[in-house]
Amino acid sequence: xxxxxxxxxPEQGLLLPxxxxxxxxxxxxxxxxxxxxxxxxxxxxxxxxxxxxRGQPPYHPVMMTALLLYAYSSGVFSSRKIARACTExxxxxxxxxxxxxxxxxxSAFRKRxxxxxxxxxxxVLRLCRRxxxxxxxxxxxxxxxxQANASKHKAMTYERMCSEEKRLAAEVSEWMKRAQTxxxxxxxxxxxxxSGDEVPEWMKSKEKRLAKIRQAxxxxxxxxxxxxxxxxxxxxxxxxxxxxxxxxxxxxxxxAKVQRNFTDPDSRILRDRQTFVQGYxxxxxxxxxxxxxxxRGVVAEQQDARQMLPLLDxxxxxxxxxxxxxxxDAGYCTEENLAGLARRRIRGFVATGRxxxxxxxxxxxxxxxxxxxxxxxxxxxxxxxxxxxxxxKLVVEPVFGQIKECLGFRRFLLRGLANVRxxxxxxxxxxxxxxxxxxx
Numbered sequence: 001x002x003x004x005x006x007x008x009x010p011e012q013g014l015l016l017p018x019x020x021x022x023x024x025x026x027x028x029x030x031x032x033x034x035x036x037x038x039x040x041x042x043x044x045x046x047x048x049x050x051x052x053x054r055g056q057p058p059y060h061p062v063m064m065t066a067l068l069l070y071a072y073s074s075g076v077f078s079s080r081k082i083a084r085a086c087t088e089x090x091x092x093x094x095x096x097x098x099x100x101x102x103x104x105x106x107s108a109f110r111k112r113x114x115x116x117x118x119x120x121x122x123x124v125l126r127l128c129r130r131x132x133x134x135x136x137x138x139x140x141x142x143x144x145x146x147q148a149n150a151s152k153h154k155a156m157t158y159e160r161m162c163s164e165e166k167r168l169a170a171e172v173s174e175w176m177k178r179a180q181t182x183x184x185x186x187x188x189x190x191x192x193x194x195s196g197d198e199v200p201e202w203m204k205s206k207e208k209r210l211a212k213i214r215q216a217x218x219x220x221x222x223x224x225x226x227x228x229x230x231x232x233x234x235x236x237x238x239x240x241x242x243x244x245x246x247x248x249x250x251x252x253x254x255x256a257k258v259q260r261n262f263t264d265p266d267s268r269i270l271r272d273r274q275t276f277v278q279g280y281x282x283x284x285x286x287x288x289x290x291x292x293x294x295x296r297g298v299v300a301e302q303q304d305a306r307q308m309l310p311l312l313d314x315x316x317x318x319x320x321x322x323x324x325x326x327x328x329d330a331g332y333c334t335e336e337n338l339a340g341l342a343r344r345r346i347r348g349f350v351a352t353g354r355x356x357x358x359x360x361x362x363x364x365x366x367x368x369x370x371x372x373x374x375x376x377x378x379x380x381x382x383x384x385x386x387x388x389x390x391x392x393k394l395v396v397e398p399v400f401g402q403i404k405e406c407l408g409f410r411r412f413l414l415r416g417l418a419n420v421r422x423x424x425x426x427x428x429x430x431x432x433x434x435x436x437x438x439x440x
Contacts, residue, residue, distance in 0.1 A: 023091070027440070032437050033437070034094070036433075037065055042123060046061045049061075063095070066095050067082065067086070067092070067096055067106070068110060072429070073430040073433045075408045078103075079104075079110070083105075121296065121429045124432045124436065131436060131439050132289075133289060133292050133436065134290070134319070136324060137323075138327065138395070139287055140288065140395035141285050141311055142284065142286075145270045146279050147279040149264060150278050154263045155261040168213065266417040267279055267415075281300070281302065283297040283307045284311075284396065285315055288391055288395045290439070293431055294315050294323075295312070295318060296424060298417065300417055304329075309336075322346060324347065325348070327348075327389050327395075333353075338372035342372065349391075349392070402431065403427060
């Protein structure tokens with residue numbers, strides 16, 4: 001007897017039109033994100049941008065916001081991949097109700113409303129607290145390097161800028177002289193419809209490169225003057241800033257080896273474990289209750305030290321409450337930070353030196369250690385392996401692993417420090433949103 005199978009007919013039409021509610025089961029993240037954005041979030045910052053009644057009706061901003069948040073929480077960041085998912089994935093169709101915005105629309109919406117979308121971080125964070133995911137008993141701080149939308153091979157040192165500027169200026173000047181002497185011949189060759197002195201495309205590219213080099217050179221010189229002026233006024237006088245920054249503060253001139261990237265001038269070459277990346281230093285403060293990010297930031301510098309107090313102040317502003325305990329690695333250990341923790345009445349657990357595997361406490365203090373640093377070293381050494389400092393690796397480092405490995409976010413799509421900060425806020429919002437969905 002022949003085995004019977006269920007009927008399979010791809011060309012069979014549906015008697016009744018399908019409902020998007022049937023695309024995914026109840027409790028699916030697509031439904032939860034869609035309903036949360038529509039019912040819980042205040043999108044007045046996005047909706048207020050649509051005042052004119054002229055032109056074709058745009059896609060609904062609430063739908064576009066839900067689409068972006070669901071895409072980021074699903075590890076889909078590219079506007080082209082988001083647009084493709086709207087036509088291929090039923091979970092995305094459940095969010096958009098079968099609307100199919102193209103990638104230009106998605107990209108334009110994200111760029112237009114970056115500021116408003118960044119503000120959603122605080123709203124989602126407060127929802128997490130209402131759900132009991134944020135306790136503020138212990139908060140851990142750390143930073144991670146994320147690659148910029150630029151290649152480190154497109155950077156140039158100040159020393160090379162000076163030599164290239166002279167070479168290209170002389171080369172362009174010589175071309176101009178040759179073009180001037182050839183005017184009469186070009187008039188005969190091109191005829192009366194052309195002036196005969198048009199600059200060739202290959203010459204224009206050299207001129208553009210010369211202009212970029214000069215602009216980057218001026219930016220480096222301006223930064224060096226600003227650092228020198230701050231040092232003269234007594235501001236930003238920390239000893240930790242790198243040799244190049246210290247030289248800027250002392251002389252007011254850019255060091256020969258300092259670099260500027262032409263693709264994304266705000267990004268920097270940063271050391272990340274055993275390699276160097278052209279990118280940004282992304283900061284996060286994470287609550288230990290459910291690994292929810294409670295404050296975030298992005299800077300274009302290697303060191304983490306100056307980010308501790310701004311992160312804690314942002315945490316208090318976001319949740320109208322401060323943390324009880326804070327842990328951080330040795331990159332945040334400065335006298336100013338430890339004194340700031342004491343002023344804010346936060347019990348700190350900050351490594352005062354490199355903590356090697358097998359050691360009960362971080363390495364011994366150096367001679368330059370100040371009062372607060374010695375107090376912190378004593379606190380950590382007395383507790384040994386039972387110190388609350390051990391929570392740091394269990395709280396903040398897994399969050400960066402979830403963002404980079406689970407979500408797959410390893411490279412920014414936007415350029416410029418302001419845009420990158422907004423994009424990092426979107427990623428942190430998506431991370432918190434995943435935590436909130438798991439708690440439903």
